[in-house]
Amino acid sequence: MANGVWHRGYGIEINLSLPDLGHPEFPGLLDEIMTSVSQRDPEMLECLAHHDGYTCESEAGGKSPWMFVRRGRTLGRRPLVAAHLPVTHKPTPAESDQHKATKERVVATALRHGLDAAAESPLGGPRGRSVADALVTGPDGIKIGWEIQYYHLGTSGVYQRSLKARGNGVTPLWVTKSTRAALIDRAPWARVDDMPWREIAGGREMLIRGGFRYLQTWRCTRSSVRQCLDNGGAGNCDGVHHDWFLPALCEPSKPAIHIEDLVLTSATGETLPVFVPHRHNPKSGRHMWVPVQDCTLWTDLDGHTRLPDVPVLEPEGSITFDERDLDRSCSAGQDNDGFRSDPRPERDLGQPTGGLTLPLLASRRPKGGPAGSLAVTDVERAALAATLNCPVWEIGPCAGCGQFIRRYGRDAPVACGGCRNQHG
Incomplete structure (x- = not known):
């Protein structure tokens, strides 16, 4: 197996045994060359011997001078190795x-x-x-x-x-x-x-x-149709959860x-x-x-910003770099295990992000404030209103326990369900 390839897009030779592949100026290079051939230009990577003008045994045998890169397995090590593509794929x-x-x-x-x-x-x-x-x-x-x-x-x-x-x-x-x-x-x-x-x-x-997703807000109770974000789906925390859903x-x-x-x-x-x-x-x-x-x-x-300057790249796992000299010879005769390009796993599964939890707020009087006034921020009011599906001006304290509920407006109760059940 070859430990080097030529990148036709960037015009550089890549040493697969080096941690930075010999090109620290391209931080995303490893991720790019490990992309499945079905999702990149099949002619992106070229046999070094073919690029240098020497005989490429693969091409001489009627096959392809183009390469793919995968993880090898040798005596417990996982080096990157390059092998020849038997065919190339072009868009239909x-x-x-x-x-x-x-x-x-x-x-x-x-x-x-x-x-x-x-x-x-x-x-x-x-x-x-x-x-x-x-x-x-x-x-x-x-x-x-x-x-x-x-x-x-x-x-x-x-x-x-x-x-x-x-x-x-x-x-x-x-x-x-x-x-x-x-x-x-x-x-x-x-x-x-x-x-x-x-x-x-x-x-x-x-x-x-x-x-495309919507922000959903819900109170984590036993009657909630959604699982608790904090307890792994077991039990409920009585807090207010926020997460993004299709x-x-x-x-x-x-x-x-x-x-x-x-x-x-x-x-x-x-x-x-x-x-x-x-x-x-x-x-x-x-x-x-x-x-x-x-x-x-x-x-x-x-408090998160809208969009980062740099997309997040997933780690590629454990790879062994033994930092050898570049081998420029053709490896076609060593490709005895055939071409394998495992498909990438599904990335669009509709998974939630893990969301955000705010504690359920009890009403409290601000220090020195007038009787009946409540200490609650605009953000807290907005979150509670989204949870209770009502305008922010209808938020108020339960007459029994003091937790915030939909207190005002048409047919609004003066106490939460728990207090009403407890006191009849």
Whole structure:
């Protein structure tokens, strides 16, 4: 097995036995070269012997000079090794037609709503030349760069292109049809159904299956339809939980989001891209599009910023780097275990983020305040109102235990259910 390859995109040779692969200037390089061949350019990595102009045994045998990288297993070590691809995959006409039809549908939708839009639009600015599949500009100057990725792109490519778009004042919006796509949760994204290009062009309903969520708030009691976020689903904490859910998983369920909805609301600012770190692992998290009012409440509650400058990359696991000299010879004769490219695991499973819990607040009188006044912040009132599904001005203390309840308004009780049961 070879311990080196040539990267045709960057024009560099890669030493797989070095921790930084010999190129510390490319921090996402490891993630990129480990991307499944089905989701990247199959001709991205080249046999070093073939690149140097020497005989490539694989090509001489009627096969491919292109390479893939995987983890090997030798005497308890897990080195990175490169092997030849027996075949190369190119996008089919159907895949290209899907891409074109989706791009044209995004542009047509934007124009129909009076927005500025263009296909294959160049992005100028200090970050260099780049082209978005579709660039939609809202009335307040919000620019959304739609990137339709039905075929392949590694996580490093998503990282670089997203960074370049944001550097040019454009918010990227990646579209995929696969639950295994590397772009999921690497940048703002949306997943649609895999459908024939004729149905896309013909206006068939295109639902956003992943990448869009609503903020849900609920009181953690025995009667709650949701599990407790703090007790692993066992028991209840009587606190107030907040977490993000797909429209179909909301209580009550929210209307489905169509691609036309996202085209319009993302450009007008009614829908915002957010990154929510996982509660129990801040190094990972979810990218999602959310309603602006939900984003505002979450920011008030948790204080997290809307979008990080750098997408979060998942760790690749334990790899052994023995720091050997680069072997430039062709390894075709050593590829005796055949080509294996394990599919990436599903990334779009609709998992929650771990959410946020606020304690249930008891009413309290501020020090020196008038009788009947309550010490509660605007954020706490907003959270309680969302939990109780009522306006903030209807929040008040239970006449018995003092916990906040929906106290005012039509048919509102003066005491909570527990106090009413206890005292008859």
